[in-house]
Amino acid sequence: VEVGEHELIDLIRKAVGGPSGATLVGIGDDAAVYEPTGELALLTCDAFVEDVHFRRSFAAFGLIGAKFVISNVSDIAAMGGFPTHAVVSLGVPGDMSAADVERLYAGMLDAARRYGVEIVGGDIVASRSGLLASVAMVGTVSRERVVTRAGAVVGDVVLTTGRFGGSEAGLKSLTEGLKNTGLVRAAMRRHLEPVARIAEAQALIDVATPHAMIDVSDGLASEVRHLADESGVGMRIHRDRIPVAPEAVEVGRILGIDPLELALGSGEEFELLVTIPASEAERTIEHVSAVTGTAVTCIGEVTERLERCIMVDPRGDEEPLPRVGYEHLAAPRN
Amino acid sequence: VEVGEHELIDLIRKAVGGPSGATLVGIGDDAAVYEPTGELALLTCDAFVEDVHFRRSFAAFGLIGAKFVISNVSDIAAMGGFPTHAVVSLGVPGDMSAADVERLYAGMLDAARRYGVEIVGGDIVASRSGLLASVAMVGTVSRERVVTRAGAVVGDVVLTTGRFGGSEAGLKSLTEGLKNTGLVRAAMRRHLEPVARIAEAQALIDVATPHAMIDVSDGLASEVRHLADESGVGMRIHRDRIPVAPEAVEVGRILGIDPLELALGSGEEFELLVTIPASEAERTIEHVSAVTGTAVTCIGEVTERLERCIMVDPRGDEEPLPRVGYEHLAAPRN
Numbered sequence: 001v002e003v004g005e006h007e008l009i010d011l012i013r014k015a016v017g018g019p020s021g022a023t024l025v026g027i028g029d030d031a032a033v034y035e036p037t038g039e040l041a042l043l044t045c046d047a048f049v050e051d052v053h054f055r056r057s058f059a060a061f062g063l064i065g066a067k068f069v070i071s072n073v074s075d076i077a078a079m080g081g082f083p084t085h086a087v088v089s090l091g092v093p094g095d096m097s098a099a100d101v102e103r104l105y106a107g108m109l110d111a112a113r114r115y116g117v118e119i120v121g122g123d124i125v126a127s128r129s130g131l132l133a134s135v136a137m138v139g140t141v142s143r144e145r146v147v148t149r150a151g152a153v154v155g156d157v158v159l160t161t162g163r164f165g166g167s168e169a170g171l172k173s174l175t176e177g178l179k180n181t182g183l184v185r186a187a188m189r190r191h192l193e194p195v196a197r198i199a200e201a202q203a204l205i206d207v208a209t210p211h212a213m214i215d216v217s218d219g220l221a222s223e224v225r226h227l228a229d230e231s232g233v234g235m236r237i238h239r240d241r242i243p244v245a246p247e248a249v250e251v252g253r254i255l256g257i258d259p260l261e262l263a264l265g266s267g268e269e270f271e272l273l274v275t276i277p278a279s280e281a282e283r284t285i286e287h288v289s290a291v292t293g294t295a296v297t298c299i300g301e302v303t304e305r306l307e308r309c310i311m312v313d314p315r316g317d318e319e320p321l322p323r324v325g326y327e328h329l330a331a332p333r334n
Numbered sequence: 335v336e337v338g339e340h341e342l343i344d345l346i347r348k349a350v351g352g353p354s355g356a357t358l359v360g361i362g363d364d365a366a367v368y369e370p371t372g373e374l375a376l377l378t379c380d381a382f383v384e385d386v387h388f389r390r391s392f393a394a395f396g397l398i399g400a401k402f403v404i405s406n407v408s409d410i411a412a413m414g415g416f417p418t419h420a421v422v423s424l425g426v427p428g429d430m431s432a433a434d435v436e437r438l439y440a441g442m443l444d445a446a447r448r449y450g451v452e453i454v455g456g457d458i459v460a461s462r463s464g465l466l467a468s469v470a471m472v473g474t475v476s477r478e479r480v481v482t483r484a485g486a487v488v489g490d491v492v493l494t495t496g497r498f499g500g501s502e503a504g505l506k507s508l509t510e511g512l513k514n515t516g517l518v519r520a521a522m523r524r525h526l527e528p529v530a531r532i533a534e535a536q537a538l539i540d541v542a543t544p545h546a547m548i549d550v551s552d553g554l555a556s557e558v559r560h561l562a563d564e565s566g567v568g569m570r571i572h573r574d575r576i577p578v579a580p581e582a583v584e585v586g587r588i589l590g591i592d593p594l595e596l597a598l599g600s601g602e603e604f605e606l607l608v609t610i611p612a613s614e615a616e617r618t619i620e621h622v623s624a625v626t627g628t629a630v631t632c633i634g635e636v637t638e639r640l641e642r643c644i645m646v647d648p649r650g651d652e653e654p655l656p657r658v659g660y661e662h663l664a665a666p667r668n
Contacts, residue, residue, distance in 0.1 A: 031378035044365035136470030
């Protein structure tokens with residue numbers, strides 16, 4: 001960056017502003033101080049590396065920053081909680097200007113406000129290889145509303161919010177330089193401007209007894225395996241019930257990719273994958289859709305562990321659930 | 335790294351172990367869940383970049399990891415609190431083995447245990463340019479024991495724990511390849527194996543009314559300015575009262591550097607800089623030294639803002655406090 005550390009910190013403090021509400025000390029001290037609300041606290045973090053998790057050529061800094069925040073909000077949502085405070089570590093490369101950092105923060109602050117999160121601190125260091133970020137977020141949850149990944153039981157049904165494949169379709173559209181119009185444009189927006197499912201998680205918990213929940217950040221197939229592994233169960237997913245996003249169908253058509261493959265492997269969907277007792281399925285699907293406007297779909301059932309994770313087609317033919325999804329330690333793309 | 339993401343995560347989860355005490359959900363879910371203890375919560379984070387904040391040629395991964403944790407503990411100490419939980423974002427370069435990541439975690443876990451911190455989650459991504467880390471830490475503090483940077487008042491005295499210059503002397507000894515013996519060795523250890531001043535902060539708050547406190551991570555002179563700026567006051571520091579570490583004297587002698595310059599600019603000392611009412615100085619110095627074994631020194635007084643931060647020599651001659659210290663956005667050293 002072309003400015004000194006202190007100017008940059010001043011600029012960030014100005015953008016973030018003073019503490020509000022239950023926050024006693026915000027950005028600019030050794031640590032933030034706030035009153036914990038609610039019975040239990042949640043803590044999570046996510047790291048982002050330029051050209052692995054985002055590209056400057058695909059999105060303005062504002063959208064990049066917003067996604068840093070939303071990714072963490074999604075983790076809090078998947079535990080049944082509400083996010084409250086965040087801290088941000090940034091590694092700033094030499095080719096980012098102070099105005100770029102301001103735009104990045106504006107996007108983070110905008111997303112934070114949208115979800116009721118206050119940014120209360122951070123650290124800023126020089127990076128030698130592109131923009132780096134790690135956002136840590138705390139939240140709050142009532143004891144009886146916590147949902148982990150580990151509670152799915154045999155006989156549960158497997159539900160998801162939303163439709164799948166749009167984010168990966170958007171990424172591929174950007175990578176391939178598809179024309180930014182119609183469903184391709186919608187796919188790109190889906191990738192660049194994701195939404196976290198706080199309201200959907202709350203509506204689910206209001207009406208049902210979620211046994212296990214996870215947010216889809218690594219791909220649907222991968223998260224089905226995560227839920228199954230952590231719960232010590234198997235899962236049977238019906239191929240024709242997977243809600244494939246129309247964006248994935250269209251981009252798949254253009255690029256010659258099976259939309260189902262996009263739907264199973266697409267990372268950063270930030271939809272919820274949840275298991276609930278079968279008896280609650282109908283009213284849950286109705287209630288959550290009615291309250292939030294987000295579609296909820298029953299895609300399968302929880303089975304014995306020995307049955308593993310399988311995909312079944314309409315004729316009843318079974319195959320192992322494909323091993324597709326995002327690998328965090330894959331070599332950075334260049 | 336030579337192993338896949340899942341193996342690495344399994345390895346980390348095994349090292350970290352299950353949740354304990356007030357932690358309901360530890361590493362391996364979307365977020366950790368714990369019971370907040372105490373009246374107020376603290377939240378902080380610190381970022382670390384290889385060859386800027388640490389070098390593999392100077393320290394084993396265990397010591398590198400321990401310092402990541404201790405740096406955050408020091409921030410919590412400086413607010414008057416106790417650390418409880420941490421999450422860790424790692425950017426792992428291709429030349430780090432799974433065993434290296436294990437060693438790094440062993441060091442983090444060892445330091446965490448020493449200070450009563452539980453590591454409850456994290457994220458791991460691939461890095462293209464050396465090891466990257468960001469640790470976020472939460473803690474707890476009673477309302478009446480919070481100490482910010484912003485409360486120093488005219489007439490306070492300025493105290494520090496410990497002695498200064500040792501960390502920078504150690505870094506310079508490592509950089510210059512000095513022989514690892516005697517005080518040079520002590521300086522290297524001071525740099526590589528720092529200590530956070532939780533007990534000292536608590537002893538200070540037990541006996542005195544700290545008005546403002548900060549931990550010395552960017553250098554004594556720089557932190558004096560931070561405290562003064564945040565409190566809207568000036569500070570008058572007596573040159574001959576600054577407690578210069580014997581390691582700084584010895585390494586200064588060998589390398590031809592003024593030990594006082596080392597003491598004023600040395601980052602990562604993790605000592606406390608605090609202002610208290612002058613009337614409490616004597617009993618505070620006695621009590622904290624007696625309880626913790628750490629020397630406490632009165633190095634100056636808080637003055638009107640207009641007087642700025644100055645250094646005064648034994649003859650009464652004044653000069654502006656030197657502008658030395660660690661610049662986080664300085665270009666990475668190679």
